[in-house]
Amino acid sequence: MTAHSSGPQPRPSGGGDKRERILDAAERVFAEHGFYNAKVSEIARHARVADGTIYLYFKSKDDLLISLFESRMERVCADLEAAVSAVSGAQAKLQAFVRCYLEMVHRNPKVAEVLTIELRQSSKFMKEYSNPRFADLLKIVAQVVADGQKCGELVDGIPAPVAARMVFGLLDELALAWLLGRGEKFDIVRAADWVGALILRGLERRSVP
Amino acid sequence: MTAHSSGPQPRPSGGGDKRERILDAAERVFAEHGFYNAKVSEIARHARVADGTIYLYFKSKDDLLISLFESRMERVCADLEAAVSAVSGAQAKLQAFVRCYLEMVHRNPKVAEVLTIELRQSSKFMKEYSNPRFADLLKIVAQVVADGQKCGELVDGIPAPVAARMVFGLLDELALAWLLGRGEKFDIVRAADWVGALILRGLERRSVP
Numbered sequence: 001m002t003a004h005s006s007g008p009q010p011r012p013s014g015g016g017d018k019r020e021r022i023l024d025a026a027e028r029v030f031a032e033h034g035f036y037n038a039k040v041s042e043i044a045r046h047a048r049v050a051d052g053t054i055y056l057y058f059k060s061k062d063d064l065l066i067s068l069f070e071s072r073m074e075r076v077c078a079d080l081e082a083a084v085s086a087v088s089g090a091q092a093k094l095q096a097f098v099r100c101y102l103e104m105v106h107r108n109p110k111v112a113e114v115l116t117i118e119l120r121q122s123s124k125f126m127k128e129y130s131n132p133r134f135a136d137l138l139k140i141v142a143q144v145v146a147d148g149q150k151c152g153e154l155v156d157g158i159p160a161p162v163a164a165r166m167v168f169g170l171l172d173e174l175a176l177a178w179l180l181g182r183g184e185k186f187d188i189v190r191a192a193d194w195v196g197a198l199i200l201r202g203l204e205r206r207s208v209p
Numbered sequence: 210m211t212a213h214s215s216g217p218q219p220r221p222s223g224g225g226d227k228r229e230r231i232l233d234a235a236e237r238v239f240a241e242h243g244f245y246n247a248k249v250s251e252i253a254r255h256a257r258v259a260d261g262t263i264y265l266y267f268k269s270k271d272d273l274l275i276s277l278f279e280s281r282m283e284r285v286c287a288d289l290e291a292a293v294s295a296v297s298g299a300q301a302k303l304q305a306f307v308r309c310y311l312e313m314v315h316r317n318p319k320v321a322e323v324l325t326i327e328l329r330q331s332s333k334f335m336k337e338y339s340n341p342r343f344a345d346l347l348k349i350v351a352q353v354v355a356d357g358q359k360c361g362e363l364v365d366g367i368p369a370p371v372a373a374r375m376v377f378g379l380l381d382e383l384a385l386a387w388l389l390g391r392g393e394k395f396d397i398v399r400a401a402d403w404v405g406a407l408i409l410r411g412l413e414r415r416s417v418p
Contacts, residue, residue, distance in 0.1 A: 031367050036330075037228030042322070046408065120329040120330065126326055126330075157406055157409060159395075159403070162395060162403055163403070163407070165386050166379045166403070166407060167387075168382060170382075172378060173377060173378020173379075173382075180335065193403045194372075197366055197367055198367060198375060198412065200409060201411045202406070202409075
């Protein structure tokens, strides 16, 4: 995710509430119908604004999706940051990150569905958007891993940014499996222990080889 | 991925070559333009068939994508199965799986791009298709983990199907990062060692606690 974002649309003044209403409506409509089938007119109806009003705030449906992503990811990163800061030690911080992430998926499946499934349906998002918020999320994990490696709590053979990618991939796939797997539902909050077991054991430095 | 596939289209007799040509062309066109922007007429042109011929073999563009996925995943699973069978012991098998998977991504970035990025742009694929091939891939890993747990080589706290999901998620995210990350390219084949380090250490049973 390397190219440049086209930048935010200038916002009409005093329209904070309306913008939020449109984002909330988009979240519901994207989760219900999917990004490609979602109609801007239905989003407008849910937000109680005229169709044209949406284009005062967002250039296109892709831009609306990206703005929704940025708004939700800001909260997600703040929550993850808080969870990680509340404990000390790299292993405790990693476990806190994992638990916080999976609890958010469990608590807000509609948001998780947009972040995990609908976003990937936008070619623009996948291939053109630079995605600073996702970089922020990865940085939280990479920093914990780098600090843990530095102080000798974690093994240092795996580059911290790659370890962060792996941790995210693992959480993202479990979230996806849980969100889609209507038949074979497992307990996503309980899964935090399994993820924790795998990555903490995988990354901890051991005195006995 | 739980709902039913709509089933394969009956194939015109003697058209095996033509069908393969269409799949090869679709692979190129999807990877180049993305699933949503890909035009069936361009796929037809690359395959050297009339536009209408494509609909003798595939019901829709979604069906073409799903058939392409099934065809490529059949090969992918066969290669992974062979890599895993060639060695003994759960840890060696897991390492062989990881290496084989990442080498395939490196060797066939166009196929990997369709499997990792374009597929997810089809709502039909994500939400309606039962995806037996992907289940096959997960089963290869789950079986290795279950066998390793049974014989005491691997720790048994993590359910084997969940461990398989985690291993896949980790590989899929690294593949995605590598395919999209034109700026920050890392060595995807070298990454097999890092993935191996994380999951083997994470899953192995230790005599010393």
